[in-house]
Amino acid sequence: MNLQKKIESHIRIVEGFPKEGISFKDFSGVFQNAELSKEIIETFADHVRGEVDLVCGIESRGFIFGFPIALALNVPFVMVRKQGKLPPPIVSASYELEYGEATLEIVEGQIPAGARVLIHDDVLATGGTAAACSELVKKVGAIPASYSFLVELDFLNGRSKIESEAEVFSLIHYQS
Numbered sequence: 001m002n003l004q005k006k007i008e009s010h011i012r013i014v015e016g017f018p019k020e021g022i023s024f025k026d027f028s029g030v031f032q033n034a035e036l037s038k039e040i041i042e043t044f045a046d047h048v049r050g051e052v053d054l055v056c057g058i059e060s061r062g063f064i065f066g067f068p069i070a071l072a073l074n075v076p077f078v079m080v081r082k083q084g085k086l087p088p089p090i091v092s093a094s095y096e097l098e099y100g101e102a103t104l105e106i107v108e109g110q111i112p113a114g115a116r117v118l119i120h121d122d123v124l125a126t127g128g129t130a131a132a133c134s135e136l137v138k139k140v141g142a143i144p145a146s147y148s149f150l151v152e153l154d155f156l157n158g159r160s161k162i163e164s165e166a167e168v169f170s171l172i173h174y175q176s
Contacts, residue, residue, distance in 0.1 A: 127158030
């Protein structure tokens with residue numbers, strides 16, 4: 001069985017969650033299989049090995065595979081947090097949500113200028129969060145070198161907000 005089919009066999013589709021009309025992809029079952037989780041981490045790491053200097057994981061589920069990917073690559077890991085979760089000094093970038101705005105932050109000095117950065121998150125949906133993370137990376141003079149996601153919701157076209165920056169690598173794609 002290929003990796004995509006293995007992952008899909010551990011994803012539970014929950015209709016009407018968190019609200020009517022949404023088809024939630026619950027991939028928490030992946031974490032029940034240590035061998036599958038290791039294979040996912042190695043696949044992500046192998047995809048960018050030698051091409052990145054550090055990994056940024058976006059809060060909070062981007063931490064789950066982001067940190068192990070960084071370990072597999074033997075590079076630093078930087079937590080990209082929601083506003084107000086990190087002590088100063090911080091660097092921040094705001095982005096639009098469906099109803100309002102949100103802000104992402106990193107600790108100043110954790111990403112060196114010129115570093116090639118892998119931006120990792122669990123799901124690529126509308127692309128706003130990944131684009132804001134890219135803005136943070138560029139603000140400190142680093143380079144968004146690649147993006148990785150466990151799941152991409154193609155029908156939301158989030159890739160269009162980030163693909164001009166760097167390669168986008170997703171293990172699972174949903175068309176609806």
